[in-house]
Amino acid sequence: MTPKKRRILQAVLYELFAIAFVGPIISFMFDKSATSAIGLAFVLSSVALSWNYVFNALFERWESQQTIKGRSFNRRLLHGIGFEGGLVLILVPVMALWLKISVLSAFIANLGFFIFFFVYAIVFTWAFDRVFGLPASAQQQSEA
Numbered sequence: 462m463t464p465k466k467r468r469i470l471q472a473v474l475y476e477l478f479a480i481a482f483v484g485p486i487i488s489f490m491f492d493k494s495a496t497s498a499i500g501l502a503f504v505l506s507s508v509a510l511s512w513n514y515v516f517n518a519l520f521e522r523w524e525s526q527q528t529i530k531g532r533s534f535n536r537r538l539l540h541g542i543g544f545e546g547g548l549v550l551i552l553v554p555v556m557a558l559w560l561k562i563s564v565l566s567a568f569i570a571n572l573g574f575f576i577f578f579f580v581y582a583i584v585f586t587w588a589f590d591r592v593f594g595l596p597a598s599a600q601q602q603s604e605a
Contacts, residue, residue, distance in 0.1 A: 464521065467596060471589050472513040475582075476506045483574065490570065491560050501559045505552055512551060516544050525598040532590065532599050541583045545575055 462470070480502045488498035520540055532540075549571050557567035590599075 462593060464596060464598075467593065468514055468517050468521075470593070471517070471586075472510050474589070475513060475585055476510045478581075478585075479509060479578070480506045482577075486574075487560075491562075493560070497559075501556070504555060504559065508551055508555060509548055512548055513544070516547060520544075521596055521598040530599060532586075532595065537583050537586060540586065541579050544582055545579045548578075549575055 480499070483505060484495070484499040484502035487493060487501055488495050491498070493501075520543065524536070549568075553564060553567045553571050556562070556571060557564045560567065562570075590596075
């Protein structure tokens with residue numbers, strides 16, 4: 462699978478689950494209609510999908526320049542922190558505007574999602590790598 466196809470497949474599968482999880486939670490937590498909550502989940506997921514593609518391209522570029530190859534727990538932890546941390550910075554203002562709540566309230570709500578998605582990002586990426594193999598950037602170089 463080409464790196465571009467791999468990143469697209471990974472991002473789409475990741476976000477399908479995100480919409481299914483986040484929509485009902487938002488509806489319940491903020492007493493919003495299912496339509497509004499699913500709409501927000503779709504917007505959040507679309508932003509996350511774009512960020513996923515960009516972040517993974519940047520991460521794989523960085524990863525390909527590292528002397529130690531493979532994806533250790535620490536590298537997966539770094540990946541999860543970078544992805545989710547960047548996403549929080551992007552999504553908090555979107556949530557605050559959509560839900561008509563303060564940035565602080567949106568940030569606090571986002572912390573709950575962060576905890577779930579931080580673990581989910583690490584587990585999902587591990588499972589995705591097990592099913593589809595490591596990307597070229599993480600594979601050992603064979604000597605000719």
